Amino acid sequence: MNSxxxxxxxxxxxxxxxxxxxxxxxxxxxxxxxxxxxxxxxLIVSTGLFENGKVPIxxxxxxxxxxxxxxxxxxANSVLxxxxxxxxxxxxxxxxxxxxxxxxxxxxxxTTAFILILAYRIYEEYGTTDISKLRRxxx
Amino acid sequence: MEINHIPxxxxxxPIVLATLTIILRTRPSFQKNINIVASFVLFVLSIxxxxxxxxxxxxxxxVGEWGKYGILLVADLLGSGMVVLSSLVSLxxxxxxxxxMDSKALNTTYYALFNLLVAGLNGTFLTGDIFNMFVFFExxxxxxxxxxxxxxxxxxxxxxxxxxxxxxxxxxxxLGSIVMLIAVAALYATVGTLNMADIAVKIAAISAxxxxxxxxxxxxxxxxxxxxxxxxxxxxxxWLPDVHPSAPSPISAMLSGIMIKVGVYGILRTYYLIFNExxxxxxxxxxxxxxxxxxVGAISAIGQNDVKRLLAYSSVSQIGxxxxxxxxxxxxxxxxxxxxxxxxxxAKSMLFLASGGIIHHAGTRDxxxxxxMVKTAPVMSGVFLIGAMSIAGxxxxxxxxxxxxxxxxxxxxxxxxxxxxxxxxxxxxLFYMFRAWLLMFWGExxxxxxxxxxxxxxxxxxxxxxxxxxxxxxxxxxxxxEPLIALSTSIANELLNPxxxxxxxxxxxxx
Numbered sequence: 035m036n037s038x039x040x041x042x043x044x045x046x047x048x049x050x051x052x053x054x055x056x057x058x059x060x061x062x063x064x065x066x067x068x069x070x071x072x073x074x075x076x077l078i079v080s081t082g083l084f085e086n087g088k089v090p091i092x093x094x095x096x097x098x099x100x101x102x103x104x105x106x107x108x109x110a111n112s113v114l115x116x117x118x119x120x121x122x123x124x125x126x127x128x129x130x131x132x133x134x135x136x137x138x139x140x141x142x143x144x145t146t147a148f149i150l151i152l153a154y155r156i157y158e159e160y161g162t163t164d165i166s167k168l169r170r171x172x173x
Numbered sequence: 174m175e176i177n178h179i180p181x182x183x184x185x186x187p188i189v190l191a192t193l194t195i196i197l198r199t200r201p202s203f204q205k206n207i208n209i210v211a212s213f214v215l216f217v218l219s220i221x222x223x224x225x226x227x228x229x230x231x232x233x234x235x236v237g238e239w240g241k242y243g244i245l246l247v248a249d250l251l252g253s254g255m256v257v258l259s260s261l262v263s264l265x266x267x268x269x270x271x272x273x274m275d276s277k278a279l280n281t282t283y284y285a286l287f288n289l290l291v292a293g294l295n296g297t298f299l300t301g302d303i304f305n306m307f308v309f310f311e312x313x314x315x316x317x318x319x320x321x322x323x324x325x326x327x328x329x330x331x332x333x334x335x336x337x338x339x340x341x342x343x344x345x346x347x348l349g350s351i352v353m354l355i356a357v358a359a360l361y362a363t364v365g366t367l368n369m370a371d372i373a374v375k376i377a378a379i380s381a382x383x384x385x386x387x388x389x390x391x392x393x394x395x396x397x398x399x400x401x402x403x404x405x406x407x408x409x410x411x412w413l414p415d416v417h418p419s420a421p422s423p424i425s426a427m428l429s430g431i432m433i434k435v436g437v438y439g440i441l442r443t444y445y446l447i448f449n450e451x452x453x454x455x456x457x458x459x460x461x462x463x464x465x466x467x468x469v470g471a472i473s474a475i476g477q478n479d480v481k482r483l484l485a486y487s488s489v490s491q492i493g494x495x496x497x498x499x500x501x502x503x504x505x506x507x508x509x510x511x512x513x514x515x516x517x518x519x520a521k522s523m524l525f526l527a528s529g530g531i532i533h534h535a536g537t538r539d540x541x542x543x544x545x546m547v548k549t550a551p552v553m554s555g556v557f558l559i560g561a562m563s564i565a566g567x568x569x570x571x572x573x574x575x576x577x578x579x580x581x582x583x584x585x586x587x588x589x590x591x592x593x594x595x596x597x598x599x600x601x602x603l604f605y606m607f608r609a610w611l612l613m614f615w616g617e618x619x620x621x622x623x624x625x626x627x628x629x630x631x632x633x634x635x636x637x638x639x640x641x642x643x644x645x646x647x648x649x650x651x652x653x654x655e656p657l658i659a660l661s662t663s664i665a666n667e668l669l670n671p672x673x674x675x676x677x678x679x680x681x682x683x684x
Contacts (some may be wrong), residue, residue, distance in 0.1 A: 055348075060340075067347050074354045079364035131361070135305055136352060141311045145350075148315060149343050156340060159333040168337045171415040 040080050047073035049085040060153040064146065075135045076128035082128030179222045180234045180246040181297050182254060187292035194284040198431045201280040205271060208284050212267050214478035215291065216260040227660075231677040233301070237357055245368060247301035249674055250664045255298040255438055257359050258515060262430045262522045263291050265639035269526050270423035272531075272635045276352040278323040286323075289316035290427065297435055303360065304367045304437070309352050310403070315345045315430060317424070318645030323407060325421035329532050338419035349402040356395035359388060360505050361419035361448075367485060370678035373446050373671060375580030380441045380450045393448040393455055396439070397462075404436025406496055407465035410489045414473070417488065418538075422529025425481060428431055429488045430522030434514055441507075445668040449660075452502065466493030466592050471601040475608070478537050483609050485523065487564060490602060491517045497595055498579050501586050507577035507665035512657055516563060516650055523643035524560040530632045530640065540609060552637055556644040561606035563647045566599055571650030578658075 047069055054066025157163050190211050197204050226232055226248050234246040246254075267287060274283055293313035300306050321342065322335045361367055363386060366373040379385050398409070405413040412435070417425045444455060470490025477483040495517065498510025534550045535543045547554040563572035576599060583592035650657060667673065 055344075063344065063345075067344070067351075070351050071347075071354075072263055074358070075352050077355060078358040079215075081358050118367075130367075131358075134358075134361075134367075137304075137308060141308065144315060145311065145343065148318060149340070149347070152318075152336060152340050152343065156336045159336055168340070170331075170334050171337055171341075173420070 039077070044073050044080065045078050047076065060156060060165055063165065064149050064153055067149065068142065068146050071138070071146075075138055075142075078131050078135050078138065080084065082131030119165050177232055178433065179218050179236060180232060180248045181223070181236065183218055183222070183260075183295040183299065184211075184246070185294050186211060186215060186218075186543055187288040187295070191288035191292070194288065195282075198281055199388055201276070202283055204280065207617070208267060208288070209271075211288075212260075212264045213343065214293075215295075216257075216264050218251065219256045219260040219295075222248055223250075223257050223384075226250055226253045227663075231650055231674060233423040234676050243247070243658055245301035245676065245678060246299045247370075247516055247678055248299055249414055249677075250660065250667055251438070252298045254511075254660060255434070256295050258434075258518055259291070259294045259298065259431045262518060263294070263427060265269070265526070265643055266423035266426050266522065269426075269529070269636050270421070270638045272633050273325050273529055274421060275324050275326050275328075278325075283323055284315045285387065286319040290320060291555045292564060294431060294435070298438060301369055302367050303357055303369050303372070303443075307357060307606050309351070310435075311350060313435065314343070314350070317428065318343050319519070320424045320427075321416060323421060325529070327536075330419050330421075330537055335419045338412075338415040344418045345409070345412050349399050352395055353399040353412060356392050359392050363389065363392075368678065369442070369446055370671075370675040373449070373675055374679065376450060377449060385450055390451050390454055393444070393451045396443050396448075397455070397458065400436040400439035400443070401462065402436075402498070403439065404433045404492055405489055405591065406436070406492060407462050410466060410469065414485040417485040417525075418479060422481075422525055422532070425529075426522035426525040427487075429485065430518045433488060433492055434495075436517055437499065437510075437514060438493070440496075440499055441668060443597065445507075446671045449671075456500050456502050457524060460588070460591055463496035463500055464591055466490065466496065467595055467598045468493075471598040471605070474605045475601065477605075478540050478541040480540050480609060480613065481525070481538060483540070483605065484524055484528060487605065488517075488521055490598065491521070491564065493578070494579060494595060497591060498582065500587055501583060501591075503582060503586050504662070504665045504669050506579070506582035506586060508581045508658065508661040509575065511661035511664055512578055512654070513575035515657060515661075516575040516647070517673075519643055520563040520570070520572060520647050520648065521561050523556065523640055523647060524564070526636075526640045526643070527556050527560065530636055531557070534569070534625075535660055537615075540612040543613045544616040545614070547614040548618065550614075550632075552571060552641070553632075555608075556640050557610055559644045559647055560569055561610050563651070565603040565606045567603070569648065569651045571647050571654065574654045576653055581601065 051066045051073055054069060055063050056064070057063060131170030153163070156168065160167060190208065194204050194208065206348060222232070227250065232248040234614060270279070270283070286434045289312055293309045293316060294308035297306055298311065300309060318339050321339050324330065324332070324335070346350070357367070359370060364372050364379070366372055366375065376389065378387070402409040412541060417428050420428060444452060448455065467490050470486050470493060474483050474486035474490060493509050495513050498506045499512060531543070531546070531550065531553050532538050534553065535546065537543065563570035566572045566576035580592055580596060582596070
């Protein structure tokens with residue numbers, strides 16, 4: 035149920051973002067890009083989410099007990115790390131994707147900051163935020 | 174110094190230098206010297222790396238010693254060869270920009286951004302982790318955006334033009350990186366790893382079990398969008414003729430010489446390593462897009478009057494030839510594509526550097542207002558002729574060897590129709606390159622050279638040396654191409670048989 039809601043949310047965010055970057059206003063385009071990047075971030079987090087997953091902090095005896103299981107490559111039985119085999123009693127949420135999302139958030143922050151400054155400078159130079167007025171170059 | 178540390182040095186040194194130059198921005202001459210020295214050191218290091226990889230096999234460097242689960246830097250022949258190429262062009266562009274760039278731009282942020290660009294390029298070529306490749310792509314993107322808006326002496330590009338071009342560039346590349354993240358996330362959800370060698374092993378295992386999910390093909394097609402927008406292949410090429418001419422000339426040389434080759438590198442790396450199983454679908458698509466790119470680029474280049482726009486459209490057309498070789502996919506065709514890539518990178522970066530000199534000499538970017546400059550700028554006319562001959566594929570330049578191998582490979586692979594189309598548009602290449610040369614250097618002498626002399630910036634030796642060096646390299650690659658061909662052939666064999674790469678990555682790091 036939760037993952038269905040998550041999927042619908044991600045899809046909606048992608049839709050809104052795509053709608054916004056097709057507008058004529060510079061600022062709306064920038065907001066659309068930032069919504070799109072958030073949609074992607076949620077998509078990445080959702081790839082590491084398993085049903086009833088626990089927080090990926092391995093403590094106490096679990097550390098000794100399960101550390102050998104969580105990251106096991108067993109290609110002969112088509113088990114791919116870090117998917118946990120059925121015999122393991124604990125299912126962890128994949129922590130790697132959260133590290134990836136942190137990186138992606140920082141990068142999208144930097145690019146959004148740059149593109150906002152660029153939009154402001156374009157407004158200064160052209161006196162408009164209408165993207166269809168930017169016609170000095172023809173591609 | 175231990176040889177195994179070179180991959181991380183090639184990335185860490187420019188990043189350290191970038192921060193250092195921001196701190197040292199009040200001392201321009203010191204900044205200048207330290208950057209030239211460091212850029213030269215990077216070039217030497219990259220050549221040492223290439224020789225080591227050539228003699229001793231693939232070098233794998235574990236960043237932070239996390240083993241297979243951490244980030245790996247993998248220097249194979251393809252990666253280290255690309256690093257040598259990018260270090261060479263960036264060294265030349267850096268020397269050239271010392272005199273070309275406006276000193277205000279040069280002393281504040283130019284060096285820092287340039288070093289970050291170099292770090293991003295080296296990182297992209299050396300990383301063995303697909304998410305890490307995304308991170309380096311973003312470093313590349315942001316630093317190159319910052320560099321496109323810097324201005325050269327004379328201000329031949331208007332600031333609003335730069336803004337508009339950079340907005341297009343940044344916007345499209347942000348969309349490209351969003352698509353790349355979707356593709357990487359889908360790949361991770363499918364196979365549960367980000368290490369490219371590991372992904373390759375697992376996809377091969379799934380495929381051998383007969384359970385290859387259909388969305389692997391979709392992910393592979395998404396990577397065409399990602400790397401295609403970096404390399405400016407046909408439906409995604411329209412930003413390039415705006416961005417490359419708007420950038421200052423040394424940056425145009427970096428963008429056209431190396432940055433669009435990043436897309437080719439990405440296609441080679443991901444498709445021939447990861448998506449081996451999906452190649453039979455992808456190859457016809459790449460060949461079709463390559464032909465469309467050749468046609469659109471060549472036809473658009475004919476009508477240009479701005480010298481840098483002409484060179485940019487010519488880049489679009491030439492990248493199509495490289496993708497044609499990539500798409501044909503035999504060992505011979507891949508080797509031909511790599512020879513083509515090297516020749517185009519050197520000739521096109523030389524032409525862009527020369528076009529900066531020509532624009533400064535003539536005081537305009539419009540070729541119709543130039544004329545008869547063979548008398549007033551003989552060096553420029555000579556090197557532009559060498560570059561034009563190489564791009565058009567005339568002997569004895571490097572471009573002839575490249576085109577000859579590509580067409581030969583296509584005929585051996587029985588791709589008669591694509592080769593016929595490519596050959597037809599190679600004639601158009603000849604036409605538009607020589608049209609540009611004739612317009613600028615022959616004909617009636619236009620008196621623009623005497624106009625406004627007290628204000629204009631003259632060509633100096635520091636700008637001419639890098640151009641002449643690159644022009645000499647173009648001729649050398651045409652007269653003595655055997656080392657390059659040997660290297661390209663072994664790279665092509667390595668690409669078609671990725672087992673050594675996979676073994677080097679996985680067996681070293683599983684602990």
